[in-house]
Amino acid sequence: MNNTESTLTKWFSDRPQWLQIAATRLLQNSELSNQDISELVTMCRKDADGTLSKPSCSFPSSAFSQGTAGTLRLCSISDVEGVNALAPKKPLEFGKGNITTVYGNNGSGKSGYVRLLKHICGARETETLHRNVYEPDSAGQKACVSYEKDGIKKSHKWSGQGVCDELNSVDIFDTSFGKVFVGSEDEVSYEPPVLSFFSSLILVCEKVASALDSEANQQQSKKPNIPADKKVTPEGKWYESLSAKATTQDIDKHCTFNSSDNKEMHTLQLRLTEQAPAEKAKQLRKQKQHIETLFGDALRCLEQLSEENCRRIIAAKKKSILKKAAADASAEKVFSDSELDGIGSDVWQELWEAARNYSLSGAYQGIDYPNVSDGSRCVLCHQTLTEEAKNRLTSFESFVKGELQKAAIDAAKEYELASQTIELLPTSETLKTRIDAAGIAQDEIASQVAEFFRQLQIRKDKLPEIDSEEAIPDPLSTPQWIEQLQAQAKSLGELAAKYDEDAKSDNRADINKKLNSLQTRKWLSEHRSAISDEVKRLKLLNQIQKAKKLTNTRALSQKKGELAEALITDAFVQRFNSELKALGASQVKVELVKAKVSKGRVLHKLQLQDAYQGGLAEVLSEGESRIVSIAAFLADVTGKTNQAPFVFDDPISSLDQTYEEAVVKRLIELSEDKQVIVFTHRLSLLGTIKHFAEKKSIKTDVVSIRPAGWGTGEPAPIPLSQSDIKSALNSLMNQRYQDAKKASENGEFEHAEILLKSMCSDFRTLVERSIENDLLCGVVQRFQRPVHSLKIKDLAKLRDADCHFLDSLMTKYSGFEHSQPTESPVELPEPEDLMADMASLKSWREEYAKRTA
Missing domain, CATH: 3.40.50.300 (P-loop containing nucleotide triphosphate hydrolases)
Incomplete structure (x- = not known):
């Protein structure tokens, strides 16, 4: 193995430096901790950058010696x-x-x-x-x-x-x-230790690679998606090809957008927004007119319901009431002896004027009303007027044309004219139509407009109920939305003038190209921070990818x-x-x-x-x-x-x-x-x-x-065919017999019968097994192929009585191992008889085991 270690030392010297350090650590510790892996990840990245110091790697002669194996048991x-x-x-x-x-x-x-x-x-x-x-x-x-x-x-x-x-x-x-x-x-x-070492080192490489992948996956790109129309611009192409090589100067060049750029962009947008600028100018002027009408109506209604005008109307109302009261008091004196009530009232006066019109235009044309000449008749009842009636009609006419009555009529007309200075306010439906025509979206301004006119309507509806100037509610102030609409109308007028100029232009393609570049640069300036972060991320990913190449396990x-x-x-x-x-x-x-x-x-x-x-x-x-x-x-x-x-x-x-x-x-x-x-x-x-x-x-x-x-x-008892006969027989006699006996004593006769039947069946199986293992000395057994011929000599101790004894037990209990006819089922033995039979089998087995031929 020494040659192997020498060869590996030379081979590892040509591997990446971080891998040599990992190999050395594995030789020192068979398993590397998470901390080790984390440190190796850092070393791998430094190795990729060329900033990791060169290590020394050698394998001692005992590096791959066979260790002592441990023991393990499942319990x-x-x-x-x-x-x-x-x-x-x-x-x-x-x-x-x-x-x-x-x-x-x-x-x-x-x-x-x-x-x-x-x-x-x-x-x-x-x-x-x-x-x-x-x-x-x-x-x-x-x-x-x-x-x-x-x-x-x-x-x-x-x-x-x-x-x-x-x-x-x-x-x-x-x-x-x-x-x-x-x-x-x-x-x-x-695997031999040296191969296990390689397997462990490969696993370390995979863990380091996985850690690098995890780090790379955490560096998710936050680079915004640039709109498709901006990708074709020089600025958009630069953004799409953004890489780790991008410098700060590159970012400054493509991502700066100042106020002059914004003004130029706005000017270009005004010229290119519409394909038919002349028609658009007409639409804007019409919209401007609707807006002016809307805030003009608001200002006019505000003026009509101003505090000054309301005071004037209330003053005219008060004057009319006073003049009417004076005329009524005079009428009461004039008509105090009248036989009917209501003479001189408004209704009566309307009737009087109607009678006058009828007399002058029909009954007595060209004759002053009332006609009290001889033979004249009442224009209402057509009866000939008596002197008393003529005098009454003359007094009525004097009252009607009197100064007090004339003052009351003039005051009423003055109040009516004052009230007519407040025109009808637009309904909610009419107002909505005007708002839509003005191009005002159903937003906050539209709501403010509707609310303003609602308040005006409330003020107008309350005015007829007010009798004194002190009861006039506080006036409405000029709302801010009027100033906003005025500014919008002005802007629309200026924009319409621009559209008129745009209709004469013929260089739309160049203007559009320039506008698109300005818009792209504006978009890039808005995402400058994200672009700088993306360049940093790309530089980091580039470093991680270089490091990951050093983890290749090939x-x-x-x-x-x-x-x-x-x-x-x-x-x-x-x-x-x-x-x-x-x-x-x-x-x-x-x-x-x-x-x-x-x-x-x-x-x-x-x-x-x-x-x-x-x-x-x-x-x-x-x-x-x-x-x-x-x-x-x-x-x-x-x-x-x-x-x-x-x-x-x-x-x-x-x-x-x-x-x-x-x-x-x-x-x-x-x-x-x-x-x-x-x-x-x-x-x-x-x-x-x-x-x-x-x-x-x-x-x-x-x-x-x-x-x-x-x-x-x-878990259950082992099959009787494989269990120890002695242990199984003892279990029947000592435990299961007692369970059946207890059930019977407690009156659980059905349960006792089931237990007794089960014992009889198992006892019969044990008798059969005793024939195989005891009587026949285990020469041949079920579920086993071999024939134990050496045990044949033990059969010499077998006697007729043994055969008769076991045969009698087999016969007695065989019915519990076979199907029983329902008309004549096998009767269960008494528990004491079963116990006696089990005890006799136990005694026989003990005696037979000791018997010699």
Whole structure:
């Protein structure tokens, strides 16, 4: 290895300086902290700028020596929620031995536990871990895995995502592993220290590159999007091609916009806004006229409802009232002896004037009214006037033409003329039409206009109710919007004059080009700060990109590939061939070869030997594919120096008896120094593991799981066919018998009957197993292939009484293992009889075990 260190020292001296520092730090500490990565990012950027001092990099002779591997054991899985249908109330314990078989029928939860372990331990192929599809979504997924690390008990609480770092060395084999080497290329798990060093250094490069990317991503551009019409200007083209090379002088040249530029731009805009300036001038003058009309009406109405005019109207009203009162008082004296009321009133006077008009124009033309000559008649009732009537009419006419009445009439006319000085105010509809015609948007000014005229209307409506000058409300002041409209009208007039001048221009293209450049420069000046920031950002990104080029892992990958050729591939292929032989599959013509090196990862693949066409999937049988996958898996994981557990999910699926036994033997060998956990639904595999483990004096642990009403994965007693007869019989006699007896004493007769039936069925199974293991001395057993011929000699102790005894028990309890006709069901024995039979079997087994031939 000394030659390797010397070669690497020379090779690294040609690498970027920051990478040499990273390599030195990795030699000192196998894992770099976040602080280390942060410092290396800074060094990488300095290296890109040429400001990093040159380091010295050397590899000591012990740099890649093999370290001492640690130990790891899985202890239990508990508190499982939201994983498939798993809902165990008790932990799944993996026992104290080195080989544990987890048995359960289909649908008992085995695959759920394996999928959970794959996610927690970070297996290669981790499929989606669904919740119970038959239940509403739960709050989340979680589980707790207890384990021992170098003899220290620990636990990891998994919350639905992430991998436990201390458990990622656990190797898991299930059906999906066949896709790894058989269906595609994959990387070998084991790496010698020097390759692990390269893998770590590649990871450091990726972390530094990722940090640089993250820093670059944080430098988001705040450069505003320039309008499309401005991109064609010289200033716009400069902005679009903005780069890290832009100087302060460049920014000053293109981003300065002063008041003279603004004035010039405004002048150009006035000339180019409209395609028909002469027509526009007419429109503006018309709009100006509407605006002048609007504020002219406002000023006129304001004047009409001014305090002075209101005082004049109220004074005329007061005068009219006084004159009318004087005339009424005179009339009351004149007409005091009248037989009818209301003589001299306004209504009466209207009637009098109507009668006068009728007399002068019709009845007595050319004769003064009233006609009191001889024989004259009343123009209303047409009766001949008496002297009294003639005198009354004459007095009425004297009153009407009297000074007081004339003064009252003149005062009323004066009040009427004063009131008529206030014209009708425009309605809200009329006002809206005028506002629209004036081109005033429905904004604040439009609202102020409407509110002003509303206040004028209120003032006008109140005026007839006011009788004194003191009651006149405060006058309205001239609103600000009138000044604004006056200024707007003036501006429109000036703009119309400009349009008249523009109509005579013929250089619109040049003016438009110049205007667009001025507008672009104005836009750039408004975004000058953002432009300066963008140039700074581009300079920073340029520096980051230069630094990121120094994190390229291609050279590291190539160097690792060269080292892996000799250090990994040959040994890996040898282990694969050895595993094929150990599994009895040497005749399967496949070979494991290196495919390529990708980012420092050495990828391998399985292929047919000397085949002209066809792949593994098309040629190998299902059983052959399975045994090849197991061989590849074992070749991969046995190269590791640690003692991490192996987990196998139904490894013998599709295998015949020969392959099955070969696999079991290999698992037993692995369990000699590592924990092996096998999940299976086959009793034959359970028995085969137990048989070959016993041959090597290895104790096996058997754990059973079953579905329950609340979910799957619930730990349960192991099958009677695989349990210890003595322990199972004691459980029947001491625990289950007492449960049935207690139920009967409590009056729970149906429950007691169920318990008793279950005991009879299990007792019958134990009798059958006693025949295999005790009476026949275990020469042949179900679920096991071997015949223990050496035990045949023990059959010499067998007697007729033994056969009759066991046969009687089989006969008595066989009905509880078979369907029973409903018309004649098998009657349950009394509990005391069952207890006596169990006790007799126990005594017989003890005596038979001690008996000699």
